[in-house]
Amino acid sequence: MNNDFTRNIGQLIKYQRKKQKIKQDDLAIGVCTSSYLSRIENGLVIADEAN
Numbered sequence: 001m002n003n004d005f006t007r008n009i010g011q012l013i014k015y016q017r018k019k020q021k022i023k024q025d026d027l028a029i030g031v032c033t034s035s036y037l038s039r040i041e042n043g044l045v046i047a048d049e050a051n
Helices: 003-019 024-028 034-041
Strands: none
Touching: 003 034, 024 034
């Protein structure tokens, strides 16, 4: 997967999360850590089922 796609997915998640006024901590519950979600939103990592 290329970096542009990864960055765009993260930006989309962040945009929708903010639009719905959801905090990272709340969105991450039961899915991943808020720090991992932050890295996804900032295009630093690719979301992975194992994490």
